[in-house]
Amino acid sequence: MTASPAPALVATGRYAVRTRTRLSTVAAVVAALLVGVLAAVPLFAGRGLVQDLFFVLTMLALAQYWNLLAGFAGLVSVGQQAFVGLGAYVLFWLTISVGLDPVSAVVVSAVVTFVIAVPTAFVVFRLRGAYFAIGTWVVAEVFRLVMAQVKTLGGGTGTSLPREVTNEAAVVTFVADLLDLRAAAARDVAAYWMALVVTVATVVLVYLLLRSRQGLALSAIRDSETAAGSVGVDAFRTKLAVYLLAAFGTGLVGALVYLQKARISPDAAFAVLDWTAYVIFIVVIGGIGTIEGPIVGAIVFFVLQDQLSQFGSWYLMLLGAIAIAAMLFFPRGLWGTFAERFDIHLFPIRRRFVVRPAARPEEASRPVPLTGLKEETP
Amino acid sequence: MTAPLLSVSGLEARYGDFQALFGIDLEVMPGETVAIIGANGAGKSTFLKAVTGLLPARREAIRFAGEAIGGLAAPEVMRRGIAMVPEGRKLFPSLTVEENLLIGGWGRTGSGRWSLDSLYGLFPVLKERRRSPGTALSGGQQQMVAIGRALISNPKLLLCDEISLGLAPVVIRDIYAALPAIKAEGTAIVVVEQDIVKAMEVADRVYCFQEGRMTLAGRPSELTREAIHDAYFGS
Amino acid sequence: MTLVFDILVQGALLGGLYALFAAGLSLIFGVMRLVNLAHGDLIVLAAFLILALTDLAGFDLWFAALLVLPAMFAIGYLLQIGLLDRVLGKDILPPLLMTFGLSIIIQNALLEGFSADSRRLSAGAIETASIPIAPGIAVGVMPLVTFLAAVLVIVALNQVFYRTAVGRAFRAVSDDPTTAQLMGIDNRKLFALAMGLALAVSAIAALFLGIRANFDPTIGPARLIFAFEAVIIGGLGSLWGTLAGGVVLGVAQTLGAAINPEWQILAGHVAFLVVLVVRPRGLFPRAVD
Numbered sequence: 042m043t044a045s046p047a048p049a050l051v052a053t054g055r056y057a058v059r060t061r062t063r064l065s066t067v068a069a070v071v072a073a074l075l076v077g078v079l080a081a082v083p084l085f086a087g088r089g090l091v092q093d094l095f096f097v098l099t100m101l102a103l104a105q106y107w108n109l110l111a112g113f114a115g116l117v118s119v120g121q122q123a124f125v126g127l128g129a130y131v132l133f134w135l136t137i138s139v140g141l142d143p144v145s146a147v148v149v150s151a152v153v154t155f156v157i158a159v160p161t162a163f164v165v166f167r168l169r170g171a172y173f174a175i176g177t178w179v180v181a182e183v184f185r186l187v188m189a190q191v192k193t194l195g196g197g198t199g200t201s202l203p204r205e206v207t208n209e210a211a212v213v214t215f216v217a218d219l220l221d222l223r224a225a226a227a228r229d230v231a232a233y234w235m236a237l238v239v240t241v242a243t244v245v246l247v248y249l250l251l252r253s254r255q256g257l258a259l260s261a262i263r264d265s266e267t268a269a270g271s272v273g274v275d276a277f278r279t280k281l282a283v284y285l286l287a288a289f290g291t292g293l294v295g296a297l298v299y300l301q302k303a304r305i306s307p308d309a310a311f312a313v314l315d316w317t318a319y320v321i322f323i324v325v326i327g328g329i330g331t332i333e334g335p336i337v338g339a340i341v342f343f344v345l346q347d348q349l350s351q352f353g354s355w356y357l358m359l360l361g362a363i364a365i366a367a368m369l370f371f372p373r374g375l376w377g378t379f380a381e382r383f384d385i386h387l388f389p390i391r392r393r394f395v396v397r398p399a400a401r402p403e404e405a406s407r408p409v410p411l412t413g414l415k416e417e418t419p
Numbered sequence: 420m421t422a423p424l425l426s427v428s429g430l431e432a433r434y435g436d437f438q439a440l441f442g443i444d445l446e447v448m449p450g451e452t453v454a455i456i457g458a459n460g461a462g463k464s465t466f467l468k469a470v471t472g473l474l475p476a477r478r479e480a481i482r483f484a485g486e487a488i489g490g491l492a493a494p495e496v497m498r499r500g501i502a503m504v505p506e507g508r509k510l511f512p513s514l515t516v517e518e519n520l521l522i523g524g525w526g527r528t529g530s531g532r533w534s535l536d537s538l539y540g541l542f543p544v545l546k547e548r549r550r551s552p553g554t555a556l557s558g559g560q561q562q563m564v565a566i567g568r569a570l571i572s573n574p575k576l577l578l579c580d581e582i583s584l585g586l587a588p589v590v591i592r593d594i595y596a597a598l599p600a601i602k603a604e605g606t607a608i609v610v611v612e613q614d615i616v617k618a619m620e621v622a623d624r625v626y627c628f629q630e631g632r633m634t635l636a637g638r639p640s641e642l643t644r645e646a647i648h649d650a651y652f653g654s
Numbered sequence: 655m656t657l658v659f660d661i662l663v664q665g666a667l668l669g670g671l672y673a674l675f676a677a678g679l680s681l682i683f684g685v686m687r688l689v690n691l692a693h694g695d696l697i698v699l700a701a702f703l704i705l706a707l708t709d710l711a712g713f714d715l716w717f718a719a720l721l722v723l724p725a726m727f728a729i730g731y732l733l734q735i736g737l738l739d740r741v742l743g744k745d746i747l748p749p750l751l752m753t754f755g756l757s758i759i760i761q762n763a764l765l766e767g768f769s770a771d772s773r774r775l776s777a778g779a780i781e782t783a784s785i786p787i788a789p790g791i792a793v794g795v796m797p798l799v800t801f802l803a804a805v806l807v808i809v810a811l812n813q814v815f816y817r818t819a820v821g822r823a824f825r826a827v828s829d830d831p832t833t834a835q836l837m838g839i840d841n842r843k844l845f846a847l848a849m850g851l852a853l854a855v856s857a858i859a860a861l862f863l864g865i866r867a868n869f870d871p872t873i874g875p876a877r878l879i880f881a882f883e884a885v886i887i888g889g890l891g892s893l894w895g896t897l898a899g900g901v902v903l904g905v906a907q908t909l910g911a912a913i914n915p916e917w918q919i920l921a922g923h924v925a926f927l928v929v930l931v932v933r934p935r936g937l938f939p940r941a942v943d
Binding site: 068090117119137157163164167168170171172174175176178182183186187189190313314317318325354355357358360361362363365367368369372 | 683688689691737740741746747748749751752754755756757758759761762763765766784842876878879882886916917919920923924926927930931932
């Protein structure tokens with residue numbers, strides 16, 4: 042902690058609190074260009090690349106939400122698969138039984154997941170720390186076992202999306218006509234574009250959230266709940282809000298993923314490995330508590346998965362060993378270690394105290410009412 | 420000329436970026452009672468933490484019985500014949516009075532007068548309450564348990580961190596009444612105190628800390644009120 | 655009526671097995687506030703070690719278990735002092751993630767070593783033997799022995815905790831690790847001892863698990879969840895509470911199974927959630943928190 046500024050300085054209105062940096066502005070421009078390129082990928086790339094990018098984007102989105110929960114709100118969950126599966130199953134129900142079109146269904150699935158997450162939160166928030174983590178896992182197991190009993194959605198063996206949904210939905214035919222593709226490939230592209238929108242929105246949302254007052258509250262809670270409470274931060278409500286937001290986002294992604302897969306089963310949709318272990322791996326390897334970290338982690342994970350998953354058990358053992366090594370030697374992950382070392386932040390969320398030099402000598406000692414101070418926003 | 424039991428030279432200590440001690444030099448002779456006085460935040464407790472190994476320190480900055488112990492882990496330090504009565508007593512709530520006394524002797528087999536029986540002799544009220552949970556006792560009784568817990572290992576050096584804090588004057592008197600018996604065993608004692616009068620009564624030598632520095636050292640008889648006042652509050 | 659009684663008895667005895675799962679978990683959390691996500695997988699590991707000794711080396715089952723007990727103690731001791739100790743601290747994430755990684759490694763190592771086939775430990779005729787305790791009701795000898803083993807383990811652990819110097823040290827470290835260090839207690843070695851003890855108990859749990867039911871490398875996480883539910887239902891801080899929690903869980907599961915075999919596990923989860931909502935501190939929490 043640097044020493045607090047002399048009272049005279051505060052009174053003259055010559056300080057501001059700023060988060061934007063030169064580098065971050067450049068990074069923002071580059072990121073916008075990158076998103077443009079990604080949006081154009083289906084125009085010139087094959088189906089394989091589109092599917093791969095879809096995987097990276099959806100895992101990245103899931104990782105951002107898990108990171109928000111664990112890295113920023115201090116809520117370590119090993120049960121997010123509950124919301125992946127829930128979002129997915131509600132999507133299947135909406136499209137098959139209710140006849141809703143896929144795009145609307147994805148959004149409604151997220152809303153339903155959000156609603157069900159409320160009583161879920163009420164239950165799991167009775168636990169703390171590591172026991173909270175296992176509690177979330179139990180909830181996911183309950184969802185899985187209940188879904189396996191719902192015969193209309195396939196019970197234990199699951200079900201598939203019918204042709205009306207996968208090949209004849211409005212969005213699919215629109216894409217098929219636009220790019221002159223067959224239905225299956227068009228569905229992949231449609232899902233990909235939706236995933237791009239969702240993931241970009243997620244990253245932007247998380248960034249804005251952490252830069253806001255709520256974000257500052259989160260940091261305070263994570264550091265010390267009691268101290269945060271003493272300055273008026275309602276830890277419970279803030280954590281609840283983050284938990285529900287993560288549930289919504291995770292449900293949204295889950296619905297999207299299974300729309301693309303078009304086939305669901307309880308064991309797959311509620312799998313700990315795919316929706317928790319891999320996600321945690323991404324965040325930890327990339328760098329927990331940063332926004333850039335999961336991006337790095339998702340790319341690294343994709344490469345590992347692409348090259349090594351053929352080795353089955355040995356591959357999984359390698360992932361486990363890397364996670365352990367990370368906890369021992371690189372707890373801040375690849376990006377975190379890099380960023381700390383070189384003090385590089387592409388999505389800066391730390392608030393810096395900036396002092397503006399006085400324009401004229403007499404300004405330096407003129408008193409200014411404290412109500413005139415503003416937080417500088419770009 | 421006997422060698423000092425505890426010898427501290429140029430001791431510095433930090434909490435993160437904040438420096439709490441700036442080059443402390445201090446000596447405790449075998450069997451001597453030394454008092455450290457100073458206001459809140461002067462660095463007295465920090466000093467004890469550094470000596471006991473709870474805070475890192477330079478190896479050579481702290482020597483005990485001829486051995487450089489600075490920076491060693493706390494259990495390593497305490498096994499060499501040092502015992503502490505921590506600020507706030509810090510009895511173990513899950514242990515009874517008797518168990519609290521016994522736990523002080525963990526892994527340390529110093530031979531000497533102090534055992535469960537002799538401690539009950541020193542503080543008879545504890546014998547009646549031996550099966551109560553440690554924290555069910557009054558403040559003064561808890562302080563007796565904390566002292567007994569430290570003594571049971573028959574240490575060469577006893578560190579007492581603010582043992583009069585939060586206690587009524589009558590109780591403080593009873594607590595300090597036990598000191599002569601401890602001294603009689605040849606145990607060196609370091610008493611960290613905010614109560615200057617009490618400190619001057621029991622100590623052979625007095626040191627004063629102020630904002631991480633030692634501002635005064637000497638025998639109680641040699642020190643004037645003004646000197647103490649200036650050293651305590653700073654001039 | 656006899657059906658209800660039968661369910662209660664079977665459920666209670668099943669609770670003995672769950673209490674054995676939970677005892678190690680409870681011990682570790684009590685002493686060092688660590689939740690080991692690989693706890694269930696370590697029980698499965700012990701079961702496979704016993705299997706290996708009986709199948710490959712031809713040892714008698716009980717003798718094999720006797721050998722695996724100290725082996726698991728050693729594994730726990732080394733695991734704690736070599737690996738887990740480095741991440742113990744205020745932050746809960748590193749130990750959680752490390753034990754999660756460990757869980758995945760153990761499961762997949764067992765898969766490679768033993769394949770995904772279901773296995774069983776054979777205890778011979780005693781597996782199916784039963785004792786009549788009332789007209790029309792018989793209890794299996796093995797479930798009864800399992801329950802008795804759970805009781806004995808809990809009695810033994812309580813003896814260690816409340817009657818020995820080491821147990822005093824466990825309780826002191828659990829209360830206040832910093833002041834415990836000032837007593838000359840080496841936390842590292844003590845934690846390693848506690849972990850070794852917990853895994854030795856897990857070896858006993860593994861024996862009875864393997865006799866009672868089929869096991870394969872992937873069933874670890876489910877055992878962790880049962881252990882966790884037993885601890886939470888019973889209430890933190892008391893091993894007898896954990897036994898009670900196991901019994902409640904066992905009865906809930908047996909009741910669910912009686913209604914519909916597919917509902918067994920779910921019924922247990924529901925009972926857990928109900929207790930969590932209605933009595934968050936568990937049924938028999940310790941007075942001092």
